[in-house]
Amino acid sequence: MSRFNRIATPIPDLLVIERQRFGDERGFLSRFFCREELADFGADGTIAQINHTMTHLKGTIRGMHFQRAPHDEAKFVSCLAGSVFDVAVDLRPGSPTYLQWHGEVLSAENARSMMIPGGFAHGFQTLCEDCELIYLHDKPYAPEAEGGLNAFDPKLAIGWPLPVAQMSARDQAFTYI
Numbered sequence: 001m002s003r004f005n006r007i008a009t010p011i012p013d014l015l016v017i018e019r020q021r022f023g024d025e026r027g028f029l030s031r032f033f034c035r036e037e038l039a040d041f042g043a044d045g046t047i048a049q050i051n052h053t054m055t056h057l058k059g060t061i062r063g064m065h066f067q068r069a070p071h072d073e074a075k076f077v078s079c080l081a082g083s084v085f086d087v088a089v090d091l092r093p094g095s096p097t098y099l100q101w102h103g104e105v106l107s108a109e110n111a112r113s114m115m116i117p118g119g120f121a122h123g124f125q126t127l128c129e130d131c132e133l134i135y136l137h138d139k140p141y142a143p144e145a146e147g148g149l150n151a152f153d154p155k156l157a158i159g160w161p162l163p164v165a166q167m168s169a170r171d172q173a174f175t176y177i
């Protein structure tokens with residue numbers, strides 16, 4: 001019996017994973033990640049780095065970030081506090097869904113994660129205050145290989161749900177495609 005539900009998206013290989021919860025009067029236990037079980041969904045299972053972000057202001061956008069090959073990292077993104085609109089953009093050369101984006105609400109409540117293969121840009125907008133995300137990366141941080149898309153690039157036309165409340169200067173400065 002798998003402890004994860006696999007939810008397909010319109011972009012091949014980009015998946016939403018829903019964690020099952022085993023509840024009792026104390027609360028619940030859920031398996032957060034499982035190399036064996038998620039391998040069935042195409043996850044390589046290598047974890048090179050785990051990052052944790054806290055974002056205080058509702059409406060903040062972080063992204064859209066990626067690392068260039070050979071540092072192009074797969075990410076397993078989960079929200080453990082609050083709720084975010086999580087977005088991945090397909091940057092894989094030759095992909096039939098090249099430059100298409102898909103967004104999902106990830107929250108502490110819905111126990112959903114975005115399983116993002118290498119070759120995607122990633123970003124999110126917070127839907128409430130004090131949102132905490134955990135990222136599992138299959139390759140280490142390589143600042144020299146970092147790139148970014150402008151979250152408001154008309155060529156992407158990402159449907160952010162809220163007016164933007166805050167963005168880093170770096171993110172604001174990303175040029176349009």
Ligand SMILES: Cc1cn([C@H]2C[C@H](O)[C@@H](COP(=O)(O)OP(=O)(O)O[C@H]3O[C@H](C)C(=O)[C@H](O)[C@H]3O)O2)c(=O)[nH]c1=O
Pocket residue numbers: 051053062063065122123124135141168
């Ligand atoms: C990504 C990363 C950053 N840093 C350092 C670099 C900066 O001094 C500081 C903040 O980095 P940055 O402003 O790039 O953080 P975010 O804007 O939240 O970027 C992240 O958020 C978007 C949505 C992502 O998908 C990426 O995982 C990541 O790029 O942490 C590290 O030391 N290690 C790391 O792995």
